[in-house]
Amino acid sequence: MNSALKWLPLVAAVALAGCARESGYYHDRNVDYAEARTAPALTLPESRDPQRYRDAMPVPEAAGDFRAPDGRFRAPSPQALGAGRAMERDFVERRVIGSDAWLVVGADPGAVWPQLEDFARTRGLGIQASDSSRGVIETSQARLSVRQGLRAGDSEVRCDQNGAPVGACLDALEQYFGTRSATASASSLAAQRLAGEARLSLEQRGDEWLVEIPLEIDRTWAELDHQLRQDFTVEERRELLESDPAGREFLISYMTVTERNRNPLQVVFSADVRQMHQQIRLVLESEGPRQTVLRAVNASERDFGPEDQRELLERVSGLLR
Numbered sequence: 001m002n003s004a005l006k007w008l009p010l011v012a013a014v015a016l017a018g019c020a021r022e023s024g025y026y027h028d029r030n031v032d033y034a035e036a037r038t039a040p041a042l043t044l045p046e047s048r049d050p051q052r053y054r055d056a057m058p059v060p061e062a063a064g065d066f067r068a069p070d071g072r073f074r075a076p077s078p079q080a081l082g083a084g085r086a087m088e089r090d091f092v093e094r095r096v097i098g099s100d101a102w103l104v105v106g107a108d109p110g111a112v113w114p115q116l117e118d119f120a121r122t123r124g125l126g127i128q129a130s131d132s133s134r135g136v137i138e139t140s141q142a143r144l145s146v147r148q149g150l151r152a153g154d155s156e157v158r159c160d161q162n163g164a165p166v167g168a169c170l171d172a173l174e175q176y177f178g179t180r181s182a183t184a185s186a187s188s189l190a191a192q193r194l195a196g197e198a199r200l201s202l203e204q205r206g207d208e209w210l211v212e213i214p215l216e217i218d219r220t221w222a223e224l225d226h227q228l229r230q231d232f233t234v235e236e237r238r239e240l241l242e243s244d245p246a247g248r249e250f251l252i253s254y255m256t257v258t259e260r261n262r263n264p265l266q267v268v269f270s271a272d273v274r275q276m277h278q279q280i281r282l283v284l285e286s287e288g289p290r291q292t293v294l295r296a297v298n299a300s301e302r303d304f305g306p307e308d309q310r311e312l313l314e315r316v317s318g319l320l321r
Contacts, residue, residue, distance in 0.1 A: 092177040094170070095156075097222040097245060101165040103157040104149055104223070105177050109135055112146050112155040112177075119176050120144055142166050150215060150223045150320055200317050202310070209310040211294040211317045217286040220320075221248050224284070224294075227319035228252070236277050238315075248284040251299065253277045256308040278302040282316060 091106045105112050113132060120127050126140035137144040142161045149156045157177070159169035201212040213220050225243055232240040232252055242251035255277045278300040285293045296312050298304035 090178075092174055093226070094174060095222040095226060097218055097225075099164070100218065101167070101170060103170060103174055103177065105146075105155045105157055106153065107155060108153060109146050109148055109155045112157065115177065116144055116146055116157065119173060123172070142169050144169075150213075150219060152321055156219070200320060202313060202317060204306075204310075207306055208295070209306060209313055210296075211313050213292045213294060213320070214290055215292060216290055217248055217284055217292045220292045220294075221245065221284050223320060224282075224316070225250070228282075228316075231319055239277075241279070248286075250282040252280055252282060254280050254312060256304065257311040258303070258305065258308050276302065278304065280304065280312065 093104045095102055095104055113135060116137060117127075117130065120137050120139055125142070125144075127137060128140060129138040130136075135146040142159050145158045145160070146155050148154075157173060159166045159173060203210055203212050225245070228240045228243070228250060232238045236253075237255050239253040240250060241253055244250070259276060259278075278298070281297040281299045283295045283297055285295065287293055294313065294316065296304075296309050296316075
């Protein structure tokens, strides 16, 4: 018997032998990720209505790989609890940026549309035209519209007159939707029903990680501002320090994954024996009429490597799904 094993109890030795692989005694599950293969997509009959079907569990796209500088594969970390849909949310919420304002309703456009029609009809707004394919209702007093929200399962509802939001109308709509449940009969707005997961793409450009969002920068900033105020509230872990609507950026305090994962030996031989958070800027940049990029820029003297950058952007993009 191997001298390294002869002092182990028999049960332990058998357990080790059962877990052995060519590369060692313990199964490295990172290999499972590296060797994973994509299964062919399910083929549905051509007679189906394509607007009624979409991915039940979409997987966010990520350009580049997850290999560390040493060449070993690193399984991506799971999304942290409390991000995204795990947070408590109101069914209807208001968004404001500058002079613009709209409502975010926690239901797909197809479910919101019949309620919007009912609102216009019961309030006697005088419907002049209604186009369900565009999600627009023209009335004698204002223009009501609904479109897919930034996050999956959300809708954006507007009430405008000559391009400017009508505050009294938005107040009435907010009260109206606030008394409705999240479920409603669906309508033919399927062209707008795009899952939020398919909208966001985590990309790698050289050594930099970023998030590509195919939406205009104003909508993206307003939603991200709201979500950061709700989620980045944990002292010395993640905090929103500043929000700059003019510069389309945020200053946050964040405990990076590198700092959280420091082992005892690293702590002993480090000048900082405590886990330290650092300041980072989240910057939104427009790359076209409907293309926004989110970057994480180090605003401190502490190290902020690609792994830290990717992990932070995974968390922040999770708030927008």
